[in-house]
Amino acid sequence: QSVLTQPPSASGTPGQRVTISCSGSSTNIGSNSVKWYQYLPGTAPKLLIYSNHQRPSGVADRFSGSTSGTSASLAISGLQSEDEAEYYCAAWDDSLDGELFGGGTKLTVL
Amino acid sequence: QVQLQESGPGLVKPSQTLSLTCTVSGGSISSGLYYWNWVRQPAGKGLEWIGRIYPSGYTNYNPSLKSRLTISIDTSKNQFSLNLNSVTAADTAVYYCARTFRQYAAIDLWGQGTMVTVSS
Numbered sequence: 001q002s003v004l005t006q007p008p009s010a011s012g013t014p015g016q017r018v019t020i021s022c023s024g025s026s027t028n029i030g031s032n033s034v035k036w037y038q039y040l041p042g043t044a045p046k047l048l049i050y051s052n053h054q055r056p057s058g059v060a061d062r063f064s065g066s067t068s069g070t071s072a073s074l075a076i077s078g079l080q081s082e083d084e085a086e087y088y089c090a091a092w093d094d095s096l097d098g099e100l101f102g103g104g105t106k107l108t109v110l
Numbered sequence: 111q112v113q114l115q116e117s118g119p120g121l122v123k124p125s126q127t128l129s130l131t132c133t134v135s136g137g138s139i140s141s142g143l144y145y146w147n148w149v150r151q152p153a154g155k156g157l158e159w160i161g162r163i164y165p166s167g168y169t170n171y172n173p174s175l176k177s178r179l180t181i182s183i184d185t186s187k188n189q190f191s192l193n194l195n196s197v198t199a200a201d202t203a204v205y206y207c208a209r210t211f212r213q214y215a216a217i218d219l220w221g222q223g224t225m226v227t228v229s230s
Contacts, residue, residue, distance in 0.1 A: 035216040037157075044206065044220035045157070056218060088157050092215070098172050099147075099159040 004028065004089055004102035011108040012079045020105045022072040022089035028100055032092040034072040036065055039086040039104070048087075049074060076107075084109045112137035114207050114221035122201075122228050128194040132207030132221060139188045140165045145210050146190045147217060148181060150203040158203075162210065163190055197228045 005023040012018040024030065036049035047056055049065035052072065064075045072089055089102040118130035132146070139146065148160035161171040163181045171179050175194065183190040194201060205226055209219040 033215050035214075037217075039157070041151075042223075044222055045217075047214075047216055047218050050214040050216035050218075054214070056214070090157075090159075090216075096173055098170060099162070101149075101157040101159060104156040 003093065003096075004091065004100050006087075006089060006102040006105045008103065009106050009108065011110055012076075013110045014079055014081065016079045017075060017077040018079055018107065020074045020076075020087050020089075020107070022074070022102050024070050024072070024091060024100075026070055027095040028070075028091040028093040029067060029072055030070040031094060034065065034067055035090045036063075036072075036074045037088045037090065038083075039088060041086070045088070079109055081109045083107060112209070112219060114209065114219060116205060116207050116221045116224040118224065118226070120225055120227060122197055122226060123230050124198055124228055125196055128192070128197045128201060128226055128228070130192045130205055130207075130224065130226070132190050132192075134188045134190075134209075138185075139183065139190065140185045143212055145212065146183065147208045147210055148192045149206045149208055149217070149220075151206075151223075152200070152203040160192065160194075160205075199228050202226065202228045 033051045037045040039045040052067045053065045062077045086104045093100045113135045115133045122128045145164045147162040161181045163169045180193040204223045206223045207221040208217045211218040
């Protein structure tokens, strides 16, 4: 059972801006960096955001991350059909001494 | 270009040991820039971090798996391995090996994944 809580689903129409939330605690998001991954089942996950808001080279600037206290958010602007995927937040947890993934959010582009 | 490739049996009997190896090609597993992870995804469920190993051999394990888990590294073969004993159907999943880039503190490279089914 994930200690990082994400909504199971989200949706938007092409061109829209959608936001996916990730709620944690002081031992994970509150004290360690948040990562976001894009995942299409059957393929390897892709790193979208590290250090709460940094994008690796090659990731479109339509993707942005932010944190506030013990919560994090991933925003996708200018939504495209190719963005339809599962999105996972992740953070190290100091009390578990391990990496946590959120439960994942399935994004549907209507 | 660095690539990761998982290998191992696709079918394991209940109570036996699940063993997988990840071969790193195109780069050195001994690089201090990275450490090495196992992650899995059971069907219909989310990603679950299994554990990680540093080039030194230091490990961190998921507490829920720790009692059954061993992750090891063979720098001479540029490989790291996963052994999970006393498996049950709940261990059926796609298993990924993955690299953490220490500067990012994030997994920046994944293997393609391998399906492991626990069944008699």
